[in-house]
Amino acid sequence: MRITVKGQVTIPQEVRDYAGFQPGTEVEFVIGGDGVVRVVAAGQAGESRSRRLEATLTGLRGSADAGLTTDEILALTRG
Numbered sequence: 001m002r003i004t005v006k007g008q009v010t011i012p013q014e015v016r017d018y019a020g021f022q023p024g025t026e027v028e029f030v031i032g033g034d035g036v037v038r039v040v041a042a043g044q045a046g047e048s049r050s051r052r053l054e055a056t057l058t059g060l061r062g063s064a065d066a067g068l069t070t071d072e073i074l075a076l077t078r079g
Contacts (some may be wrong), residue, residue, distance in 0.1 A: 017038070044050035 003009050011021065019041070021027065026042035041055075066073065 020053060022059065
């Protein structure tokens with residue numbers, strides 16, 4: 001991975017999936033006392049991984065709407 005002359009780098013898909021980064025996610029760079037630089041979702045520098053996961057799932061809730069009612073889905077699954 002290489003930083004461009006503009007200071008840009010592509011975050012690999014596997015890392016974006018693990019971190020819960022979606023298109024449009026604002027990120028921050030956090031410099032730790034151990035010399036490690038971390039990329040975290042903005043405003044979440046102190047949040048735990050479980051909170052980030054919860055926020056990601058909340059954002060996804062309702063995004064897979066099939067346009068069917070519960071009764072229609074049950075009728076399809078029961079034949």
